[in-house]
Amino acid sequence: FAASRLARFLVNPGQEHQDAADRVIHYLSHTRHRALRFGGPGGLTVASDASFADNTLDRKSSQAYTIRLFDGLIGWRASKQNTVTTSTTEAELLALAQAAKESLYVSRLLKELTVQMDDPTIRIDCDNTQTINLVTAEIATLKTKLRHVDIHNHWLRQEVQGGRIQVKYTKSTDMIADGLTKALPAGKWNRFLYQLGLEDIQEKQQYSRKQEGIEARLQKTEDCLGNAGSTGTY
Incomplete structure (x- = not known):
């Protein structure tokens, strides 16, 4: 999250951005002995999250996803959405579409590499029930004036109905991608590191x-x- 936020000020950074970058480097130096842990079911597990209108300059939302294979993190991204959305549901829908597209690409790549997975269906965690209903319900209508959001909604419904992806609800407290969309307090940060599968291997x-x-x-x-x-x- 910190790297994604700082990257937005590369053109004209100020002293506060330099100080924040120094803190990031200091943190990375002190956690250089952490490594990703692998070992678990051989299926793709994806998490998608968005932070609605959290950018005070242009009111665009932040979005993030994580991709896990064999219970280990193999892909992640934190970014700012390209357009202003008018509701949390729209922001979550765009984040979900990005996560779905990336995970489908990873799935095809793994297939070409002949990686054996326990289940070919991609499971995506989402903590917004309205978004899940829009892409999984038999009849669901998204009321939006943003054409591209409506297109993403119909594409997601197509992939869900085709059985290529499965979207399921996850509580916000268990949402692994949450730590990539906002700054977390110390207690939640430690839980976030555990969810990522990062452990200290210095010993x-x-x-x-x-x-x-x-x-x-x-x-x-x-x-x-x-x-x-x-x-x-x-």
Whole structure:
């Protein structure tokens, strides 16, 4: 989220932007030992979220998605929507369309790479019930004057009815993409890191280096003994 927000001020950054960038670099330096954890079901799990009209300069909404495979994060994006929406539902709908398109591309790529998945259906988590109803209900009408939003709505309904994607409700507290659309307090931030599957591997790295050192010394001892055994008087 921080990188996405700072990227909007690349043309004419001020001192406050420099200070914020320094804090981001400081945070990255202190968390350099964190790594993504993998190991789980072999299906694509996607999360989509939007923060309605949170940009005070132009009132455009922020959107984000995450893509997980084998319970590990393989794709994510946080960005600002290209157009102003007039409701939370419209913002969530655009975010959902972006997540669906990207996940369908990833699904086709994995198929070409012959990656075996437990279920080919793409499951997308969404925390807005109105948006879910618009794309899953048998009869649903979106009242909007934004033509492109209506087009995205019909495209999503087409993909859902075709069985290529499945949209299900997830509570906002369990929405993994939420941390990519807004700044979170410390408690929620730690939960967000856990949801991403980021864990500190510093102790594992230290143990691995220690084991490598022991193995190197053992190998050196064996080499010395071997050289001593091959030396003699004939």
